[in-house]
Amino acid sequence: MVESQLRSRGIRDQGVLDAMARVPRHEFLSPQRWNEAYADHPVIIPEQQTTSQPYMIASMLQAAQVQPADRALEIGAGSGYQTALLAELAAQVVAVERYESLAAQAREALARLGYKNAMVITGDGSLGAPQFAPFDVIVVSAAAPRIPPSLAEQLASGGRLVIPVGDANQQMLQLVRKQPHGSLAVRDIEGCKFVPLIGKEGFGG
Numbered sequence: 001m002v003e004s005q006l007r008s009r010g011i012r013d014q015g016v017l018d019a020m021a022r023v024p025r026h027e028f029l030s031p032q033r034w035n036e037a038y039a040d041h042p043v044i045i046p047e048q049q050t051t052s053q054p055y056m057i058a059s060m061l062q063a064a065q066v067q068p069a070d071r072a073l074e075i076g077a078g079s080g081y082q083t084a085l086l087a088e089l090a091a092q093v094v095a096v097e098r099y100e101s102l103a104a105q106a107r108e109a110l111a112r113l114g115y116k117n118a119m120v121i122t123g124d125g126s127l128g129a130p131q132f133a134p135f136d137v138i139v140v141s142a143a144a145p146r147i148p149p150s151l152a153e154q155l156a157s158g159g160r161l162v163i164p165v166g167d168a169n170q171q172m173l174q175l176v177r178k179q180p181h182g183s184l185a186v187r188d189i190e191g192c193k194f195v196p197l198i199g200k201e202g203f204g205g
Contacts, residue, residue, distance in 0.1 A: 001025075001038040006058045013062040019088035020058060025051075028079035028109050047099045049195055051079045052141060056173075056192060060162045063175045063189055064137045066090050073132070073154065075125035075197065076141035080106025083118050086139065093118040094132045096125040098198060126199030128154045135159060143171045143194040148201035152176065152184055164194045168203065 002021050011017060026037035028051065036043045042050040052060075061082075066072060066089040077083050077095035083106060086093045097103040097120055106120045121129065126148045128138070133154035140151070140163040147165060155161055155178040164171035173189040196203040 001054055005040050005055050009055055011055070011058045011062055013058075013065075015066070015089055016058050016061045016085075019061075019085045020054065022088060023081065023084045024113070025054070025081055027113060028081040028084070028106070045079045045102065046105075047102055049076075049078050049099070049102065051081050052194070057082055057085065059189065060139055060141075060173065061085060061089065063173070064139055064160050064162045066137050070136035071132075071134075071156075072137040072139065073129055073135040073151075074139050074141065075128070075151070076195075077106045077120050078102055078141060080109045080120065082139065082141060083120065084110060084113065084115055086137075087115045087118040090137065091117065094129050094135075095120045096123050096129055098122065098125060124199040126150065126197055126201035130154060138162070140164065140197065141194065142197035142202070143168070143192075144197045144202050147174075147176060147184070147186075148197075148199075150201055152178070157182075162189075164192050168196055169193070 026034045070090040072086045072090040072093045074095040077097035083095040100122045103120045127150045134156035138161040143164040161176040173192045175187045177185045
């Protein structure tokens with residue numbers, strides 16, 4: 001997976017490549033889906049959600065430029081796989097998941113694999129986790145119609161937000177960097193398609 005799907009497509013961040021080589025993706029899926037665990041496509045998980053294509057996860061993490069001392073926020077924990085990758089890269093990870101059933105499964109997998117620097121909470125991901133802010137990195141694994149103001153507010157100065165923005169059918173993955181004076185610098189990365197971010201500052205808000 002790392003060589004054929006990631007390095008060959010331009011993923012160059014060695015920390016991201018190493019993390020994806022270490023984290024066993026199948027541990028975050030039901031045994032019935034193990035044959036798809038390392039395939040080059042998203043994998044269906046409960047609650048009509050997906051765990052993203054490995055390349056897309058790697059692209060998001062590379063764009064986020066996660067550093068070892070960073071505090072990271074993940075929106076849309078899903079199976080917990082990307083939470084584990086962030087836990088490999090950052091000092092502390094808070095992940096928000098809308099569905100308690102998925103959050104519980106993610107917690108169980110993270111605990112089983114020994115990740116002690118990550119927590120999964122339930123809530124409206126579009127509102128972030130203000131009680132734990134600010135964050136150096138925020139990675140959003142669901143599509144938003146616009147950059148949620150709450151997430152921008154919870155970014156530390158110099159912090160990076162990676163988020164798919166667009167309509168329900170097609171989005172652009174964007175890197176948002178918070179400038180020292182508080183404004184946001186936005187750069188397009190690549191086209192993508194994610195499940196919608198449901199919440200007050202997402203779809204349906």
